[in-house]
Amino acid sequence: MTASLIALDWGTSNLRAKLLDASGRVLEARSTPGGVMAVRDGRFAEALLALVGDWLQQHNCPLIASGMIGSRQGWREAPYLPCPASLDQAAAALTRIDLPGGHVLTIVPGLRCEGDDGVADVMRGEETQLWGAGLPTGSCCVLPGTHAKWAWVGEGGRIESFQTFMTGELYGLLTQHGILGRLMEFGHADPQAFRAGVRLGLAEHASASHVIFAARTAGLMGTIAPRGLPDYLSGILVGIEIAGATKRGRPQTVTVLGDEALAARYESALQVAGIACRLAPEDATTQGQWLVAQRARLLR
Amino acid sequence: MTASLIALDWGTSNLRAKLLDASGRVLEARSTPGGVMAVRDGRFAEALLALVGDWLQQHNCPLIASGMIGSRQGWREAPYLPCPASLDQAAAALTRIDLPGGHVLTIVPGLRCEGDDGVADVMRGEETQLWGAGLPTGSCCVLPGTHAKWAWVGEGGRIESFQTFMTGELYGLLTQHGILGRLMEFGHADPQAFRAGVRLGLAEHASASHVIFAARTAGLMGTIAPRGLPDYLSGILVGIEIAGATKRGRPQTVTVLGDEALAARYESALQVAGIACRLAPEDATTQGQWLVAQRARLLR
Known part of the structure; x- marks a missing residue:
């Protein structure tokens, strides 16, 4: 070799x-x-x-x-x-x-x-x-994570512009150190609560620091069970991210570059937003x- | 007695x-x-x-x-x-x-x-x-803090509706436990950095989880000194709050109810937003x- x-x-x-x-x-x-x-x-x-x-x-x-x-x-x-x-x-x-x-x-x-x-x-x-x-000209691409990056790709794979969203860090801070985590039961997937969160985040992204509080009141009011609250908050934050990233121009398709679990989460959220999704190979x-x-x- | x-x-x-x-x-x-x-x-x-x-x-x-x-x-x-x-x-x-x-x-x-x-x-x-x-009919009122409350007052002091913004908690989490705090030098007031943050938060509140990242890049790029970054982030978060709270209807005057230091901060931010401000007695x-x-x- x-x-x-x-x-x-x-x-x-x-x-x-x-x-x-x-x-x-x-x-x-x-x-x-x-x-x-x-x-x-x-x-x-x-x-x-x-x-x-x-x-x-x-x-x-x-x-x-x-x-x-x-x-x-x-x-x-x-x-x-x-x-x-x-x-x-x-x-x-x-x-x-x-x-x-x-x-x-x-x-x-x-x-x-x-x-x-x-x-x-x-x-x-x-x-x-x-x-x-190897993204084609005109691609819009998201790399989910602690600091999610949205990138717009031009001719020859040139990176035209990009934006960082602190989605992962906010989720970590709010659940591990903040009051929202107190009502939560971790370790359960709840795709329905996630999508409800995405819908709320998409609709109310212009009041982000208000709408994340819904992850507390939904718990206090019992509208979402403690085990659904982590995915509800995750959905709200991803919804805020998608609405913010696409507010100057809505892409038809977004390419998601990331590990499988996170990519599946974004695939589901983009579906709620009515945006088509393409998954890119993991080890680019x-x-x-x-x-x-x-x-x-x-x-x- | x-x-x-x-x-x-x-x-x-x-x-x-x-x-x-x-x-x-x-x-x-x-x-x-x-x-x-x-x-x-x-x-x-x-x-x-x-x-x-x-x-x-x-x-x-x-x-x-x-x-x-x-x-x-x-x-x-x-x-x-x-x-x-x-x-x-x-x-x-x-x-x-x-x-x-x-x-x-x-x-x-x-x-x-x-x-x-x-x-x-x-x-x-x-x-x-x-x-x-003792707020007059039609008042819009903010109580700054960990969970800032915006309230709209009707006839006879009736509280018509209100919204919570997690401004103070987000500031605490981001500076004490997050990456933004790493570039910051605490303990210095910087009213100019605060107002620059407010302007950015007001303009870009619809991408809140992106715009708070500016408190990192402004430090990396050296456009704001480490001692100005805490107030810059504070301004961004207060700007996001004011823009979100007033997006369904812009009040002519907002009454601020809170301790002196926080009230002064909101007075300055409301001025940047072009909204008049009234300070209410502290011990209501x-x-x-x-x-x-x-x-x-x-x-x-």
């Missing part, structure tokens, strides 16, 4: 490494909870070599990374590229780190976007995932890293 | 007691952090007598309470009155608790409101405060309790 690239998805919580062959196929995959937040005193080189030192020794191949590793809190800041941004532009703007033994790590830049709403926005890692997904990140490395002529 | 009523503002965190004379003037005030959440195993009688046992013994007067003490987690549930609700209706629907020694405590009912947005809403304690403030609660007790013929 001939390895030609080590592709690193290095985020806040995890470091995921893949060893790729000369045609971009995954030969081996490893991961560790050694995300940016877990690395102490800037010991990024040690963390990296602990995971893939043997790969480097054996194959002596280049490394490419995307994600929060390129942030101010990461190994080295990889300056943001402004939107619209293409894969070619990213490949020409990689940040280079020389490693012991003559090895080289390159970091894909994150993107920034000056929204017409006056809100500057940023992403790190998702741009590579979007390029890897590696494909995107492979394409950037190719375009940057990192591969031998 | 002749005392005629013990008025209790008994909330989640605190128990505040006032001894009133025959014309409703405060003879003496006491408080303790013995709110509903601090009382263990339902020992409400003990908590009450520890604070005002000597008043009862000396004056043998009736007691009236409003606030969370009438909730399901409180001493005894005082069923919600539906809106529109008048002070007279509340006075006719008091919940009675017999205390040792022949003393009687009455609890003012909370209110519920079926919003035309499909969100049921509730309040406990604020209704008494609103009645005590005692006045409201006095009026309910009078109307219920509790006084001797």
Whole structure:
């Protein structure tokens, strides 16, 4: 086997490494909870070599990374590229780190976007995932999660603009630390309560900090059972997100890029909103890293 | 001195007691952090007598309470009155608790409101405060706080409808437990950053979970200094609240009922929104309790 690239998805919580062959196929995959937040005193080189030192020794191949590793809190800041941004532009703007033994790590830049709403926005890692997904011109795409990203794709896969929604973080904060969680019973799926929440969030997204309170009053009034309340709140927040993201222009189809459970949740919510949904392959990140490395002529 | 009523503002965190004379003037005030959440195993009688046992013994007067003490987690549930609700209706629907020694405590009912947005809403304690403030017909009123309440007042001080906004709780969760707090330096007032946040929140309230992310990107991009970010986020959240609360009908004037610091914050935000502002007296609660007790013929 001939390895030609080590592709690193290095985020806040995890470091995921893949060893790729000369045609971009995954030969081996490893991961560790050694995300940016877990690395102490800037010991990024040690963390990296602990995971893939043997790969480097054996194959002596280049490394490419995307994600929060390129942030101010990461190994080295990889300056943001402004939107619209293409894969070619990213490949020409990689940040280079020389490693012991003559090895080289390159970091894909994150993107920034000056929204017409006056809100500057940023992403790190998702741009590579979007390029890897091979989205057609005119696509509208959502990457659900702690900070859900909505992206609009132009010609040649160029990322025209994007917006972040703090849906996942709000759900976590409200249920784990807030008063809404007190009436909830966790661990049960309730698709009906979820869809009811989506309908409410879509209709009343313009009073978001009011409408989330419905996840308390529905409990107090007994209109939704304690075990349905987590999905009700989740639905309200996803509804607020979809209505907000589509308020300047309603897409016919939205492509959902994410893990299976979250993608199914968004599929259901988009259905309530009357928007068609397409699911993208889950591991677009590696494909995107492979394409950037190719375009940057990192591969031998 | 002749005392005629013990008025209790008994909330989640605190128990505040006032001894009133025959014309409703405060003879003496006491408080303790013995709110509903601090009382263990339902020992409400003990908590009450520890604070005002000597008043009862000396004056043998009736007691009236409003606030969370009438909730399901409180001493005894005082069923919600539906809106529109008048002070007279509340006075006719008091919940009675017999205390040792022949003393009687009455609890003012909370209110519920079926919003035309499909969100049921509730309040406990604020209704008494609103009645005590003596608001003219047609008033629109805000009580800022963890769960800010917006109320619309009809003839004779009747509360027509109201809405809760989780502004204070969201600010607390996002800054204390969320990622937004990481870039912030707390303890500095920045009225300019606050007003910039209000403008953004007012304009983009329909994408609330996106626009709060601006409190992160403004920090990342250096457009707002770390010490200005707390007030910037506060402004965004208050802007979202004002725009949401007034989206079905814009009041000419809003009356703000609350402590001085919060009231000043709302005064500034309403000015940015182009809405006139009136400040109501801070201790309307005692006045409201006095009026309910009078109307219920509790006084001797």
